[in-house]
Amino acid sequence: MDSAQYPFGKIHYLFRKADHANWQRQESKRHILRSQLGFTDVVSTRPKPCVGCANYHGMAYGYSREARTPLICGFHPYGWQSESACPDWCGV
Template sequence: MHYFFRKAEHARWQRQESKRHILRSQLGFNEVTPSRPKACVGCANYHGMAYGYSREARTTLICGFHPHGWQSDTTCPDWCGAH
């Protein structure tokens, strides 16, 4: 039963994100700053999905190596170009 509630919540969230994406493209919000960390641009290990049941509890998983993203100014040692 809990599975169906999570599935419905995810479908609702996906619809909202789709509507926001369409609205931004129509209104000229293409210049929105990217949420991807600079160290992760072009990396094949980037995941970037948010997990959690509420907005307050939701966290973004950046990648499997560095869940909160690479925290140093140096180049990420696990960076891998897209294949």
């Protein structure tokens, strides 16, 4: 971009860079606080038959929070519903 067309480009870049550094610093402080309070203990949302499976997808699709539907894997979109081992399980 030509400096004659956008004379404040460098200043705009520096402000965005400083803003990002400030955001990163705040996120780091929040992460430290969460770890001190014990909020980093993550509970797996992966269904038990899908643990370690290479076919696991686990993404939710939809435009609103209420309409989102999770896609567990391509073989079993809602996850393996039986207590027995999944016949399509493939280790990583």
